[in-house]
Amino acid sequence: MDTKEFIQIRRFILKLGKMLHKYGTPAFRLEAYLNEVARYLGVHASFISTPTSLSVVIWSDRHEDEYSHAARLDPGELDLNSLSRTDELANQLLTGQLTLSEADKQLSEIDAMPSPYGKWVTGFSYGISTGAFSLLMGGSWSEMYWSAILGLVVYFWVLWSERSKRVALMMEPVAAYFVAFLACAFSRHFDPGMNIPLTILSSVIIFVPGLALTMGLAELSSRNMVSGTARVMDALMQLFKLYFGAYLGVATGFSVFGENTYNPAASLPYWSTWLAVIVLCFGLVAIFKTRPKHIPWALASALLAYSSTALASDYLPQSIGSFVGAFSLGILANAFTRIANQPATIVAMHGLIVLVPGSKTYIGLNSFISGQDFVNVDHLGQDVFLIFMSLVAGLIFANVVFPTKKAL
Known part of the structure; x- marks a missing residue:
C-alpha cells in the first residue's frame, strides 16, 4: 500500500466515523462498524468514541504509514435517513460497487441532505407525538389537545435553536418554561380541571432522555465505560434542566394566573392506548427522519x-x-x-x-x-x-x- 492510497483510506474512514457519530450511533456499534470497514480496506485501526469526541488511530500492515486523529464533536442526534443511506453506501463500497473516491463524494452529499419530510410535516409530527403520549400516560382528550398545541410551541424553539447557537445552549429549560407557563394560562382561561404536570411532561417528551439513559446503560454493559458514563450523566443533566424549566414555569404561571385544582376526567377506553402507540410511532417517523x-x-x-x-x-x-x-x-x-x-x-x-x-x-x-x-x-x-x-x-x-x- 502506497502513501497516497493510505491517505485516501484514512480520510474516508475518518469522515465515515464523524458522520455516524453525528447521527447518534452508540459507541460500541460505531467502533465495531469502523473496525469492519478498516479491515476490508486493508488497514489496522483503533477507535475510541464518546458522546463528545472521536479518537482514531490508523496504521498500515507493517507500520510504514501511521495516522492519529482526535476530534471534539457535538453530541449526535438521531437521523435514521442519513444513517440508512450511509450504511448502504458503505455496503456498496465493501461489495466493490463503488470506488473509494466515489464513496467519499457520496458521503459528502448524504451529509448535506435535508430531512425528507420538511419543516411543516415535522412540526405536525411534534404535535401528534406529544398528544399521543398524553393519551398513553392516561390523559383525557382535552389534555391530549393541549399537549399537541404545546408540542408545536416546543417545535418553534427547535427551529429557533437551528438558527441560533445561544438558543441551542438553553433550549430545553427555556422550552419547558414556556410550555409550563402556557399550560397554566390554558388552565386558567380554557380548561380549569386539566392535569398541568402531565400536560407539561407530554409536551416536552421529545426532550426527556429516557432513550439516552438506556443507550448509556447499554454502553456500560458493553464495557464502554467512558462513553456510557458520559451519556448517562448528560441525560441526567438534561432531565434536571427540563424539570427546572418546568418547575420555574409553573411557579411563574401560578403566581400570575393562580393555582388550578385538578379534576380527574373519566377513564378513556382501552383502545385509545393502542391508538396512541400507533399515532406516536407515525409522529416519530418524521422526528427521527x-x-x-x-x-x-x-x-x-x-x-x-x-x-x-x-x-x-x-x-x-x-x-x-x-x-x-x-x-x-x-x-x-x-x-x-x-x-x-x-x-x-x-x-x-x-x-x-x-x-x-x-x-x-x-x-x-x-x-x-x-x-x-x-x-x-x-x-x-x-x-x-x-x-x-x-x-x-x-x-x-x-x-x-x-x-x-x-x-x-
Whole structure:
C-alpha cells in the first residue's frame, strides 16, 4: 500500500466515523462498524468514541504509514435517513460497487441532505407525538389537545435553536418554561380541571432522555465505560434542566394566573392506548427522519414492543414484562438486519421509545422535589431502575439468541 492510497483510506474512514457519530450511533456499534470497514480496506485501526469526541488511530500492515486523529464533536442526534443511506453506501463500497473516491463524494452529499419530510410535516409530527403520549400516560382528550398545541410551541424553539447557537445552549429549560407557563394560562382561561404536570411532561417528551439513559446503560454493559458514563450523566443533566424549566414555569404561571385544582376526567377506553402507540410511532417517523420504506418496520417494532410488554405484564411483574418487550424488539431488529441489510437501530429506536421509562424518571423527580404525584404510580424509583435493567438485558439476550449480522 502506497502513501497516497493510505491517505485516501484514512480520510474516508475518518469522515465515515464523524458522520455516524453525528447521527447518534452508540459507541460500541460505531467502533465495531469502523473496525469492519478498516479491515476490508486493508488497514489496522483503533477507535475510541464518546458522546463528545472521536479518537482514531490508523496504521498500515507493517507500520510504514501511521495516522492519529482526535476530534471534539457535538453530541449526535438521531437521523435514521442519513444513517440508512450511509450504511448502504458503505455496503456498496465493501461489495466493490463503488470506488473509494466515489464513496467519499457520496458521503459528502448524504451529509448535506435535508430531512425528507420538511419543516411543516415535522412540526405536525411534534404535535401528534406529544398528544399521543398524553393519551398513553392516561390523559383525557382535552389534555391530549393541549399537549399537541404545546408540542408545536416546543417545535418553534427547535427551529429557533437551528438558527441560533445561544438558543441551542438553553433550549430545553427555556422550552419547558414556556410550555409550563402556557399550560397554566390554558388552565386558567380554557380548561380549569386539566392535569398541568402531565400536560407539561407530554409536551416536552421529545426532550426527556429516557432513550439516552438506556443507550448509556447499554454502553456500560458493553464495557464502554467512558462513553456510557458520559451519556448517562448528560441525560441526567438534561432531565434536571427540563424539570427546572418546568418547575420555574409553573411557579411563574401560578403566581400570575393562580393555582388550578385538578379534576380527574373519566377513564378513556382501552383502545385509545393502542391508538396512541400507533399515532406516536407515525409522529416519530418524521422526528427521527425515518425513510418511507422503513415505516412498516417502525410501526411493527412499536406495536410488538408494546403488545409483548403489555401481555407479559398481565402475568409477570412489570419489569419482567419490559424484559420480554425488549427481547422481542431485539429479535425483530436483528431479523431486520438480515432481511433488509440495514442497521438494527432503524427498527430498535421506535420500539424503545415506547418502552423506555424516561417519563417515569421525570415523574419520580417531580415526586422527590414537590412531594406530589400527578399519576398514580407505586414504587416508582424501584420500577424505573428495574425497567432500565430489563431493557438492557432483553436486548443483550436477543443478540445472543438471534445475533445480528451487522455492527450497526
